[in-house]
Structures are given as C-alpha cells and as structure tokens.
Amino acid sequence: MTIRAHEGPEMEVFHLLRAVAVEYGLRQAEFAAGHGMHVTDVRALICLLDAERAGIDATAGFLGAGLGLNSAGTTGVVDRLERLGLVSRVRDAKDRRRVLLRIEDRAKELGWSYFGPLIDRTVGVLSRFDERQTAAVRLFLQTALDALTA
Numbered sequence: 339m340t341i342r343a344h345e346g347p348e349m350e351v352f353h354l355l356r357a358v359a360v361e362y363g364l365r366q367a368e369f370a371a372g373h374g375m376h377v378t379d380v381r382a383l384i385c386l387l388d389a390e391r392a393g394i395d396a397t398a399g400f401l402g403a404g405l406g407l408n409s410a411g412t413t414g415v416v417d418r419l420e421r422l423g424l425v426s427r428v429r430d431a432k433d434r435r436r437v438l439l440r441i442e443d444r445a446k447e448l449g450w451s452y453f454g455p456l457i458d459r460t461v462g463v464l465s466r467f468d469e470r471q472t473a474a475v476r477l478f479l480q481t482a483l484d485a486l487t488a
Contacts, residue, residue: 355482369452374422381405382415383424383449386441395430396439424448 366380385404389396402412416439419425424445430436464472 351478365453365456369449372452373448375418376415378405378407378411379415379418382419383441383445386425386439387446387449390441395436397436398439401439419445 363377367377369375370377370380382401382405385401386396389400389404394400398409398412398416401407401416402409405412405415407415416425416427420427424442426440426442427437428440430438464475467475
C-alpha cells in the first residue's frame with residue numbers, strides 16, 4: 339500500500355471540509371442524544387426534509403436507499419421516528435398500495451430550534467460572498483459530493 343503525501347492548498351481545503359463534516363456530525367449526535375434518537379434517525383429526518391424540498395414522494399424504500407439501510411433497519415428508523423411524532427406513514431392518494439413517509443411539523447420545529455442558529459450563521463457568512471464566490475463554493479461542494487458518492 340502506498341500512502342501519498344499531498345500538500346498544498348487543495349489539501350488544506352480538503353482538511354477544512356473534513357473538519358466541517360466532523361463538527362456537523364457532532365452537532366447531529368448532540369441533537370440525537372438530546373431528543374432520544376439515534377444519529378441515523380437524524381440522517382433520516384434530513385433525507386426526508388431534502389425529499390420534501392425537492393418535491394419527491396418519500397417511501398421506506400427511498401429512505402433506506404438514501405441511508406444505505408436494509409428493509410429491517412429502515413423499518414426500525416421509521417418506527418422510532420413515528421413513535422416520537424416526527425414522521426407519519428400515509429397512503430399515497432394516487433396509489434393506495436403505496437405508503438409515503440411524511441415529516442411532521444414537530445420535526446421541523448425541533449430541528450429548527452436546534453440547527454436554526456447554525457444555519458443562520460452559515461447563511462450570514464455566505465451572504466457576504468459575491469456571486470462568483472458563491473458559485474465557486476457551490477461548484478466545489480457539488481463536485482466534492484459527486485466524488486464522495488461516485
């Protein structure tokens with residue numbers, strides 16, 4: 339096995355990105371512990387919020403694929419979130435055989451009360467960037483995400 343020693347500004351950016359990811363993960367863990375959840379439950383809520391924002395009908399299969407869980411693991415997550423009143427299962431009005439997962443307002447309120455200040459601070463930082471800088475950040479984050487998921 340060869341270990342490549344990379345240096346330079348690209349690696350500094352990579353290490354900063356990793357530090358942001360670690361810090362965000364710590365905040366997710368704190369939120370989960372403070373609300374009787376597992377970290378995977380928080381990831382599930384994020385996945386469902388993203389689906390809702392994108393106009394995607396979220397099913398258990400969709401959620402499981404997004405979290406990398408099998409059917410039993412996904413059922414466990416949904417059951418926990420449903421017991422906490424954060425997610426509900428509803429029949430699809432277009433196809434009654436299909437069950438959709440709906441994120442409840444309580445989940446959004448709970449998340450916003452905890453993550454809202456972090457979001458506000460981050461958006462505040464970005465609002466000081468000009469259009470080109472914002473486009474560069476967006477491009478970098480999207481391509482970094484693409485590289486991670488390739």
